[in-house]
Amino acid sequence: xxxxxxxxxxxxxxxxxxxxxxxxxxxxxxxxxxxxxxxxxxxxxxxxxxxxxxxxxxxxxxxxxxxxxxxxxxxxxxxxxxxxxxxxxxxxxxxxxxxxxxxxxxxxxxxxxxxxxxxxxxxxxxxxxxxxxxxxxxxxxxxxxxxxxxxxxxxxxxxxxxxxxxxxxxxxxxxxxxxxxxxxxxxxxxxxxxxxx
DNA sequence: CGGCTTTGACCAGCGC
DNA sequence: GCGCTGGTCAAAGCCG
Numbered sequence: 108x109x110x111x112x113x114x115x116x117x118x119x120x121x122x123x124x125x126x127x128x129x130x131x132x133x134x135x136x137x138x139x140x141x142x143x144x145x146x147x148x149x150x151x152x153x154x155x156x157x158x159x160x161x162x163x164x165x166x167x168x169x170x171x172x173x174x175x176x177x178x179x180x181x182x183x184x185x186x187x188x189x190x191x192x193x194x195x196x197x198x199x200x201x202x203x204x205x206x207x208x209x210x211x212x213x214x215x216x217x218x219x220x221x222x223x224x225x226x227x228x229x230x231x232x233x234x235x236x237x238x239x240x241x242x243x244x245x246x247x248x249x250x251x252x253x254x255x256x257x258x259x260x261x262x263x264x265x266x267x268x269x270x271x272x273x274x275x276x277x278x279x280x281x282x283x284x285x286x287x288x289x290x291x292x293x294x295x296x297x298x299x300x301x302x303x304x
Numbered sequence: 305c306g307g308c309t310t311t312g313a314c315c316a317g318c319g320c
Numbered sequence: 321g322c323g324c325t326g327g328t329c330a331a332a333g334c335c336g
Contacts, residue, residue, distance in 0.1 A: 207320055225307085225308065226308075226310080227309090228310095228311090229309090229310070243306090243309090
């Protein structure tokens with residue numbers, strides 16, 4: 108389960124207070140998915156069969172207020188393809204429709220993203236032999252939804268679509284931030300907490 | 305017993 | 321207006 112470098116050390120709590128982190132560590136930053144306007148955007152290269160921590164929790168909060176012209180981004184990185192989409196409707200309020208989709212190679216459909224999901228529906232969709240599963244964040248007061256379906260062209264790929272923004276911390280993820288020395292921006296990242304920690 | 309999954313029914317949006 | 325499709329609801333059953 109150690110697909111992320113051990114950057115969670117020293118952050119045993121999950122509060123959002125900016126913590127110092129080694130900015131030189133070449134690890135996946137959650138902000139890689141958020142700060143799409145950065146030309147130097149570097150897609151993660153070390154994903155294993157388990158997924159990255161998903162960004163919806165922070166997306167729409169403030170980090171891409173200036174990025175309203177984003178509409179569709181596709182990132183290919185080895186086994187993983189990311190399709191990130193903002194509202195797609197200019198002027199629409201992002202916090203209501205914040206959406207991001209992952210297409211990644213995975214044997215399991217339910218990705219362990221640190222959040223707790225409750226399945227509330229399953230539907231076979233047109234043009235796809237595979238059913239689509241509907242999940243809702245089981246945390247009280249959190250209305251984030253997620254759709255999971257297998258790629259109809261390549262069933263070894265799972266398409267996961269997150270819709271909404273978590274209004275709470277993930278129970279299974281330690282979040283930490285690091286400040287970019289150039290832009291001064293705070294980047295938010297997450298690491299899965301090992302079961303024995 | 306509580307929380308979860310399953311699954312058929314229902315509803316709303318959209319195109320014709 | 322009607323039918324199709326996607327999304328959600330809710331009852332029933334399962335499981336730890």
